[in-house]
Amino acid sequence: MELPLNPALRINLGKRAGVTAGLLGVLCVCAEFCFLFPHLLVSNDSRAIYVEHLGLVRGILQAAIVATFALGAVSVLTLRSKAHGGIAMLLALVAMLLGGSEAEPLTQQPRAMSAGLDYFALELFVLGLVFIPMERLWGLHPQRIFREGWQTDLKHFFISHVGVQLISFAVMIPVQVFLAWAVRMDFQAHVAAQPVWLQFFEILVVVDLVSYWVHRAFHQVPWMWKFHAIHHSSQQMDWLASSRSHLLDVLVNRFAGFVPVFLLGFSPSAIYGYLVFVSFHAVYIHANVNHRWPYLRWVFATPEFHHWHHTSDEEGIDKNFAVFLSFIDAIFGTAHLPAHWPSRYGTTKFQPPETYLGQLAYPFQRHEETPYG
Numbered sequence: 503m504e505l506p507l508n509p510a511l512r513i514n515l516g517k518r519a520g521v522t523a524g525l526l527g528v529l530c531v532c533a534e535f536c537f538l539f540p541h542l543l544v545s546n547d548s549r550a551i552y553v554e555h556l557g558l559v560r561g562i563l564q565a566a567i568v569a570t571f572a573l574g575a576v577s578v579l580t581l582r583s584k585a586h587g588g589i590a591m592l593l594a595l596v597a598m599l600l601g602g603s604e605a606e607p608l609t610q611q612p613r614a615m616s617a618g619l620d621y622f623a624l625e626l627f628v629l630g631l632v633f634i635p636m637e638r639l640w641g642l643h644p645q646r647i648f649r650e651g652w653q654t655d656l657k658h659f660f661i662s663h664v665g666v667q668l669i670s671f672a673v674m675i676p677v678q679v680f681l682a683w684a685v686r687m688d689f690q691a692h693v694a695a696q697p698v699w700l701q702f703f704e705i706l707v708v709v710d711l712v713s714y715w716v717h718r719a720f721h722q723v724p725w726m727w728k729f730h731a732i733h734h735s736s737q738q739m740d741w742l743a744s745s746r747s748h749l750l751d752v753l754v755n756r757f758a759g760f761v762p763v764f765l766l767g768f769s770p771s772a773i774y775g776y777l778v779f780v781s782f783h784a785v786y787i788h789a790n791v792n793h794r795w796p797y798l799r800w801v802f803a804t805p806e807f808h809h810w811h812h813t814s815d816e817e818g819i820d821k822n823f824a825v826f827l828s829f830i831d832a833i834f835g836t837a838h839l840p841a842h843w844p845s846r847y848g849t850t851k852f853q854p855p856e857t858y859l860g861q862l863a864y865p866f867q868r869h870e871e872t873p874y875g
């Protein structure tokens with residue numbers, strides 16, 4: 503049975519419904535596992551928040567399962583190929599069989615370490631919900647959602663989110679152990695006593711100044727570049743491309759940002775506010791959107807500003823290093839914001855492989871320079 507619609511419209515509707523249902527179905531199954539094994543799979547920091555809002559969390563899961571069923575059914579009814587819609591409906595069924603919105607924990611014992619499967623599923627859901635329509639509405643370059651390399655980027659996204667606690671520990675413990683001597687409690691008390699909004703801006707400035715030079719070193723020191731080249735290897739920019747980074751690149755950047763925050767002693771609410779804000783902003787500046795932010799682009803990093811950082815066009819090489827405050831590049835002479843947009847993206851001398859493991863191994867291997875473009 504197929505719906506009586508114009509064929510082009512029917513196929514378009516069916517594909518969109520099928521893909522959305524498939525993605526939503528995967529997220530529903532992830533959420534079920536989080537409900538069943540919370541002490542293993544839900545990040546320790548967030549568990550209490552979910553328990554506090556359990557009714558809401560269960561309601562969202564229920565709605566997502568129903569939406570997966572409905573969209574899967576639409577896809578099955580509109581397309582000749584029943585694969586996408588069928589798989590999505592099957593995923594919704596699996597989510598229901600795992601307990602649906604009533605699933606209860608099978609584990610009771612808290613552990614020192616937990617995976618952040620909740621963080622992965624929730625971030626993918628929220629970012630997809632915001633950025634996929636945004637890139638449809640304000641698309642810069644015509645490209646598909648499932649463009650080349652999306653699976654590799656999703657693997658980077660998965661590892662950096664599921665391993666969030668391990669990454670944080672790997673960054674915070676060495677700093678806390680080796681720099682404890684440099685902490686001045688009375689000074690930190692003054693810093694933390696300031697209004698939260700003021701601390702937020704102070705963190706932005708301090709972390710950005712450090713990050714600017716670390717980022718510049720990643721570009722200009724040859725062995726460091728081989729790690730950072732992974733992040734620059736995307737030849738199409740979009741919100742998911744922001745997560746393509748070598749793990750050591752991620753660790754060094756977080757470490758460099760955490761040192762001044764730890765030494766100055768900002769309050770936890772200012773730090774959390776900053777983290778939420780910059781992680782969202784970091785995704786936004788990679789998005790395939792044509793937002794230019796006239797005048798303000800000289801104050802903070804915009805998609806245009808960061809797209810120029812990712813270009814392989816000669817004029818943009820080694821420009822625009824700032825994470826958030828674009829005027830830092832203007833101060834140090836590396837800002838590049840012409841009237842036009844870059845035409846292509848990627849690395850120029852080396853081209854890392856497209857597989858996740860290949861990208862992890864890449865900086866440790868010897869490579870010949872390959873001409874590009």
Ligand SMILES: [Zn+2]
Pocket residue numbers: 717721730734811
């Ligand atoms: Zn870079």
